[in-house]
Amino acid sequence: MASVPVAVVTGSNKGIGFAIVRALCQQFPGDVYLTARDPGRGQQAVAKLQEEGLRVLFHQLDIDDLQSIRALRDFLKEKYGGLNVLVNNAGIAFKVRDTTPFAIQAEVTLKTNFFGTRNVCTELLPLVKPYGKVVNVSSMASNSALGGCSQELQQKFRSDTITEDELVELMTKFVEDTKKSVHEKEGWPNTAYGVSKIGVTVLSRIQARMLNEKRKGDHILLNACCPGWVRTDMAGPKATKSPDEGAETPVYLALLPSDADGPHGQFLSNKTVRPW
């Protein structure tokens, strides 16, 4: 199977991830894996796409669970000798009206959106084959949260030399600062989701830089994007885009042609590079 191209989408049993899988099943010339932390919800989603006449495969993946990530890594290595497309879509958000203490919201949100996504990247990026594509689903919330950071933090998050370790340190500090109720004094905005997505956008910029430095000849393109405001369980029924519309930018980035030399290391919405 080493010659069969393979695409993997995290958190794809519903919402935007499910729509990304649907579009990839229609357009990607290879095997497409719908993944879910809960195999029951995953298999139900697979059955829905099969009813639409699409060919889709399933693998369990909980991005909060390193063992689960490593099991997928070993499976991909063994069966395909790597992977061609990785879409990091899985994410969570507390509802605005949720009364869970902010420090807990910060810890839980960062755990999945930043640290979980990073762990997937750590384990799977080395497997991405030449001409592969990596798409990290961030949010415009990262841009507005960046604007709410102190000048000092903004400078760090916009830096072209920030390292992954320094980013991890900053994300960890945010969680610690919320526990001590000093996060605003320390220059953080009052949004756990926004800070988690700053983490995803900055991580993408760092990873793209690392690919340039270490695997230049492999022509891998890695970007972050915002799907827009999409009608899912996360954003609710008033959002402006359907899940299929929300999938458009992530799918565009996942299917960039092999002779494209960009975008790379960018943040996009509506298929357009946005300033960071």
Ligand code: NAP
């Ligand atoms: P959603 O409908 O709530 O779907 C989220 C998906 O992520 C679900 O499949 C969920 O699985 C999965 N997930 C959560 N935690 C996971 C974990 N630990 N391991 C594996 N999967 C996990 O949300 P959505 O609106 O489609 O959001 C998809 C992505 O787009 C997220 O990264 C979100 O932040 C981003 N985004 C959304 C909007 C919007 O307007 N909707 C805007 C900007 C960015 P379960 O079913 O098991 O919970």
